[in-house]
Amino acid sequence: MVLEIKDLHVERNGQEIIKGFTATFHPGKIYTLMGPNGSGKSTLAYAIMGHPKYGIIQGTILLNGKDITHEKAHLRAKAGLFLSFQYPVEVPGLSLSSFLRTAVNNLQGKKYSVMEFHALLKEKMAILKIDPTLGKRDLNAGFSGGEKKRLEMLQLLLLKPSYALLDETDSGLDVDALKIVAQGIQEARKQKEMAIIVITHYNQFLKYLQPDEVLILVQGKIKAHGGYELAQRIEKSGFDSFINKQETVS
Numbered sequence: 001m002v003l004e005i006k007d008l009h010v011e012r013n014g015q016e017i018i019k020g021f022t023a024t025f026h027p028g029k030i031y032t033l034m035g036p037n038g039s040g041k042s043t044l045a046y047a048i049m050g051h052p053k054y055g056i057i058q059g060t061i062l063l064n065g066k067d068i069t070h071e072k073a074h075l076r077a078k079a080g081l082f083l084s085f086q087y088p089v090e091v092p093g094l095s096l097s098s099f100l101r102t103a104v105n106n107l108q109g110k111k112y113s114v115m116e117f118h119a120l121l122k123e124k125m126a127i128l129k130i131d132p133t134l135g136k137r138d139l140n141a142g143f144s145g146g147e148k149k150r151l152e153m154l155q156l157l158l159l160k161p162s163y164a165l166l167d168e169t170d171s172g173l174d175v176d177a178l179k180i181v182a183q184g185i186q187e188a189r190k191q192k193e194m195a196i197i198v199i200t201h202y203n204q205f206l207k208y209l210q211p212d213e214v215l216i217l218v219q220g221k222i223k224a225h226g227g228y229e230l231a232q233r234i235e236k237s238g239f240d241s242f243i244n245k246q247e248t249v250s
């Protein structure tokens, strides 16, 4: 089981953003992808998930040996990839609980009845301390930032992917939200061996997570790769030393 990305080049609106990304991710490990704003972290996450607006110019993505470079997003999800999903659209009349049941049934090829799923949902919500009444609310009907984070972690526990990409964007994450995400990741790891790739800047968060591997992305390329000590180095001296550097340090 491995997710292998080889020499990936990605464009958005005709502009090359990822300029040769190579990395290997193993289930059971926590990875952190760091880099200055605009270095291409989100672009990379969307391209790995198969978002149609991100074009792969060159390179390959192998999921457990299978080439998924040009596979549709829902097939990647079925094969075990997960990208944190932020409920971009409001869906009146579709409850969170129905949405999640459909997603789990589709992805895992199961047929949970409403009653069975209710029990499963209740159990996972309790782990994450989610107010059970949220399940009845319409999708995206005014969820707070903290609630959205909890719901994202809920999806992780329900869908149990082999590879999870969590793009913790710089804005709007308070300390409580970070704690929720960190706790969700620990819980997910207890339940299933998965590779968790977290895109973040927060040092406090990194202390909770204690990533096994840290990747530094600058201007669309990996400029350094190391252990947690690499993140600590960035905390002290920033990304400056990686900018405009030619060779990769391991």
Ligand code: ADP
Binding pocket: 012, 013, 015, 017, 035, 036, 037, 038, 039, 040, 041, 042, 043, 044
């Ligand atoms: P990061 O997540 O590391 O902050 P992004 O992947 O969001 O970086 O952005 C990488 C580059 O792609 C930036 O130069 C940004 O301006 C550009 N970019 C992001 N979204 C778009 C878009 N919709 N159209 C064109 N360029 C974009």
Ligand code: MG
Binding pocket: 041, 042, 043, 167, 169
């Ligand atoms: Mg981003």
